[in-house]
Amino acid sequence: MPGITTEMRKVADNLWTKSFNHPFIKKLADGSLPMDTFRYYLKQDNYYLKNFGELHYKIANQVDDEQTKRFLIDGAQGLNEGENEIRREFFSKLEITANEMKDTPIAPNAYSYVSHMYHELNEGTAARACTALLPCYWLYNEIGKQLIANGSPVDLYQQFIETYDSPEFTDSTNKMIEIVDNFGANADVNEQQEMITAFVRSSYYELNFWEMAYSNESWRA
Numbered sequence: 772m773p774g775i776t777t778e779m780r781k782v783a784d785n786l787w788t789k790s791f792n793h794p795f796i797k798k799l800a801d802g803s804l805p806m807d808t809f810r811y812y813l814k815q816d817n818y819y820l821k822n823f824g825e826l827h828y829k830i831a832n833q834v835d836d837e838q839t840k841r842f843l844i845d846g847a848q849g850l851n852e853g854e855n856e857i858r859r860e861f862f863s864k865l866e867i868t869a870n871e872m873k874d875t876p877i878a879p880n881a882y883s884y885v886s887h888m889y890h891e892l893n894e895g896t897a898a899r900a901c902t903a904l905l906p907c908y909w910l911y912n913e914i915g916k917q918l919i920a921n922g923s924p925v926d927l928y929q930q931f932i933e934t935y936d937s938p939e940f941t942d943s944t945n946k947m948i949e950i951v952d953n954f955g956a957n958a959d960v961n962e963q964q965e966m967i968t969a970f971v972r973s974s975y976y977e978l979n980f981w982e983m984a985y986s987n988e989s990w991r992a
């Protein structure tokens with residue numbers, strides 16, 4: 772019997788298709804994405820990834836299953852050695868300094884996405900919080916797999932694509948899908964619905980993360 776993630780993926784399909792076709796992704800692939808737009812994305816994503824890593828530890832503290840706990844802790848450490856390491860390289864190449872970071876306000880969508888993930892943990896459950904993290908793995912893995920066929924003519928963008936198509940990232944994605952399926956199998960109908968909602972909301976914020984960078988979103992009206 773298919774797990775709850777099959778249903779989640781189906782319910783969020785429209786949002787995912789819009790992510791696949793977002794101009795940020797299309798232009799990343801053909802190399803025409805302005806580097807300033809990518810820079811903006813990286814700075815906001817730094818805030819996102821920092822909280823995403825911390826959430827792994829916080830959720831790990833709330834789960835009993837030893838394997839899930841281990842995956843979440845290893846995932847946070849792997850994030851630091853993998854994705855974050857590549858980001859440090861990007862920061863250095865694009866001369867994004869600590870001062871520039873300090874002076875960069877967190878944009879509305881990045882703020883809302885992170886707040887949503889904390890909400891799912893603090894006001895919800897470990898199952899809902901894990902589900903809120905899942906699109907971060909799964910959507911990027913699907914994008915990486917789609918884009919790797921043709922790659923990007925811009926080195927930095929190509930490196931970005933390769934990160935999310937890597938065997939390590941694919942393994943982590945599959946493991947996270949398994950974890951959420953296990954949570955779903957042990958949840959009652961109400962909790963299952965809350966999990967699906969958490970997944971759809973994260974998928975919405977993922978789509979709007981591209982838009983946020985593409986439109987240079989700010990708090991100004």
Ligand SMILES: Cc1ncc(CN)c(N)n1
Nearest residue numbers: 816819820907908911980
């Ligand atoms: C917003 C966001 N979502 C997902 C990922 C992939 N870990 C990311 N770096 N940033």
